[in-house]
Amino acid sequence: MARDLVLVGAPTSAGSYAPGQEAAPRVLRELGLIERLTAAGRRVRDAGDGPLQVWAPDPQHPRAQNVEAAVRAVKAVADRVAAALAEDADVLVVGGNCTVALGVMAALTASDPDAGLLYIDRHFDLNTPESTHEGALDWMGLAHGLDLPGAAEPLAAAFARRPLLAPDQLHLLGVDPGEATAWEQEQAARLGLRWGSHTDLATAPGPEVTRALGALPSGALAVHLDVDVLDFTDAPLAESTGGRNSGPTLDALSEVLDTACRDPRFRVLSICELNPARAAGDLSVLHRFIAGLQHALRAIP
Known part of the structure; x- marks a missing residue:
C-alpha cells in the first residue's frame, strides 16, 4: 500500500529576484492538485503553508537579500516535512x-x-553573497547547504547539522x-560534484x-525540481525566462520525475521557482504540469 502523501506549501519569494513564486502553492x-493526486490513488x-513572504528590496543586506525571512521559511518547511x-x-x-x-534536507537527514x-x-546554485553581486538567495541554496566560504551565516547555521550536506x-x-559563474565552476570541480547537463537531460532523460x-x-531520497530546467518555450513556468529552446520538454521531465519518484528510497519531492504568471498566455501548461505530478506520485498497486 502506498504511503500517505502530505502536501506542504512554502509560499515565499523572499530569496528571489522578484515576486511571483509565492503564488505557486495557492494556484496549484x-x-x-490535491484532487488529481487523490484520483491517482x-x-x-494538506499540512498547510509556511509564512507567506513576498519579495521586496532589502537595501540593508544587498548581497543576501531577505536572509532572515528565508531562514524562517526553510525552518517552517523543515518542521512540516519532519512531522x-x-x-x-x-x-x-x-x-x-x-x-x-535546505528545509527538506534538514528534516530528511535528521x-x-x-x-x-x-x-x-x-x-549549480553554488553562489554566495561574496561570489556574486545580485543578492538573490535562490541560486545560492546548495552553497549554504555545503557551507561554502562566503556563505551567509544565518542561513548556513540555520540547522543542527553543519554543513547540512556532503558532496x-x-x-x-x-x-x-x-x-x-566562474566561482560555481571552481567549487563544483573542487568538491567533485556529480552532475549532468541540460542537453543530456533533454536528449536522454x-x-x-x-x-x-x-x-x-x-538512504532516503529527496528529489528537488527547479522548473527553470525546462525549455521555457515548451513550458513557460519558471521565474527565470532564460531557458528558451534548450533543456528538457515537460514530457521529458515528467519521465524523469516518474522514474525518480518510483525509486524505493523516495520520500520527498520539492517543486520550486514556479511563477504562475508566466503561464498567463498558455494556462494549459499548468494543467500539464499537474498531470505530470499526478503520474509521478500515483499509487502503484
Missing part, C-alpha cells in the same frame, strides 16, 4: 524558491543521515554550464536519471 491547489493530507516523515508519509513541497531544499538529494536545476549526497541534473539515482547513497 486552486487548479485541482494517494491519500493526501510528515515521523508519520511515515511521503511529502510534496510546493515552493517558493530553491532555498526550500531521520536518515545517509539521505541523498537529486537536484534538478539549470543552475557525495548530491547529484545534479539539467545543469547548463554556460549559466554558471531516462538514462540520465537512472545514472544519477545509481550514484546516490542508499
